[in-house]
Amino acid sequence: MGKYPERLVNRCIEEGMILFDCERREGAVRACVSADDFKKLRRIIRGSECRVRLVSKKGRIRAAGALKRNAAFVTALSVAALAMILASTRIWAVRVDTVTVPEEEITEALSELGAGIGALRRSIKTSELTRVLNADTRIANAKVKLTGVVLSVRIDGTDEMPEAKSNEGAANVYADKDCVITYISVTEGRAMVKKGQAVRAGDILISGDLSDIKEGYWVYAEGVVYGETVYRASFTAEPFEERLVRSGTFQRTIAFSVFGQELFKGRPFPSQELELLRETRLTCSIIPIVVREYAAWELVPELTPDAPEGTEERARLSAQEKLDRILPKDAKIIAVSTKCKADPDGSVTATVTVTTVEKIGISRSF
CATH class of the missing domain: 3.10.20 (Ubiquitin-like (UB roll))
Incomplete structure (x- = not known):
């Protein structure tokens, strides 16, 4: 700041200084310079009618200076960080x-x-x-x-001795389907299977007969058992698809349209395809009425060759429908796979396999 600060700026540029973020103010110029260039100002300012005032310091040098003044704090912080890192590598x-x-x-x-x-x-x-x-x-x-x-x-599922009960109402928990055990928790009784074990329908999962441990101990076995079960369904689709085609027979029929709603006079065939022949608007009526004349073509079922892609799609959808009818509603599906196999006659067999996790235990007296 002072007289003619622009001249001082020009001298700085001539000396190779780099000025950035320059801002012209009344009687002063504000700019940012590097630490090395700032040291040159003492020599450049001599003989000028300006003076330099340091407004602020920032950057890595400033941060290094602050750290140097707080060496004890930085050391303590480093030690704490190192201790946290070392502590995180062990079980506490x-x-x-x-x-x-x-x-x-x-x-x-x-x-x-x-x-x-x-x-x-x-x-x-x-x-x-x-x-x-x-x-x-x-x-x-x-x-x-x-x-x-x-x-x-x-x-x-530990098998600590349960409270003694009479053998009246004693029961086991049985598997109601083939599966692989994924979870078992025993409330009453003794676990007879473990996680990962394959069981068949009718196998004992939780036993209520504890007489081998101590005579006279029978309980009503209780607990929660989940198993991984596989369901599979197949369907073979023929390379021909039944479609409705025109038989060549048709009849003329008339339809009335009132406010956009068509009302047919009659339906000549159970299955038909309509072809518009003529349309007439009645202009003499207050209500908008349109009369349409159609040719009603009779449609009859006929087997027509289907593309391989269409045959495969029909086989897959039909197999999925069969599987949906046997899947329990409360089962959680964890995997689905579909395989299609083309037969020499052009038919396609699709097999859909679904893996579920569901409750499989059922209590029954023994």
Whole structure:
């Protein structure tokens, strides 16, 4: 700022300085320069009638200076960040959700497997832990999940001794269809199957007969069992499709249109195709009436060759309709596949396979 600030700007440019964000104000010029160019101003300003005032500092150099003045804070922040990074690589909490198996036994087993508190996260293999826990005869289904620094374990379907009951009303839970067990949780009784086990319809899933453990123990077995079930349906479509075609016979018929709604005098054939012959508008009536004369062609069913794509589509749709009639309404569909096979005579067989997850247990007295 001062007299003739433009001259000072010109001298700066001649010295090779780079000025940007220049702004002309009354009696002053405001601009941004680099730190190196700012050092040149002391020499360039000599002999001029201007003076330079530093308005603000910014950029990496400014940030470095601020960090230098707060070295202790930066050091503490770096140490804290490093500690957080190192802490995130290990297990710091183990949560066990179990009803009958003591939690201490589960945590002790995890520690022996190298999955206790302080273990490295990258060394944890949840699938291996699940396999080892499921090998325990007291455990029907174990689930191990690693979320952040927390290892969660859920134990389902243990067979601790239930409350003694009389054998009146004792029952088992049976499989009502062929499937692969995906989940089992026992409320009463003892699990006879495990997750991943294939069962047939009629197999015992949860037993209410505990007399082999202690004489006189019978219970009404209860629990929730889900299984993965496969449904399959096939349909063979012939290479000919039944379509309605004109027989060559037709009759003339008349239709009246009132306010756009057609009213036919008669229907000569059960199946027909209309061909418009003539249309007349009645101008002498207050109500808009249109009279149309049609040729009603009789349509009769006839087998006509169908394209391979059409035959395949009919086979696929028919197979899907058959499958829809047998699928349980409460089943959750997890996979669908369709395979089509062309036969030498031109027919196509479509097979639709659906995999579902559904409840498969049914209680029945023994």
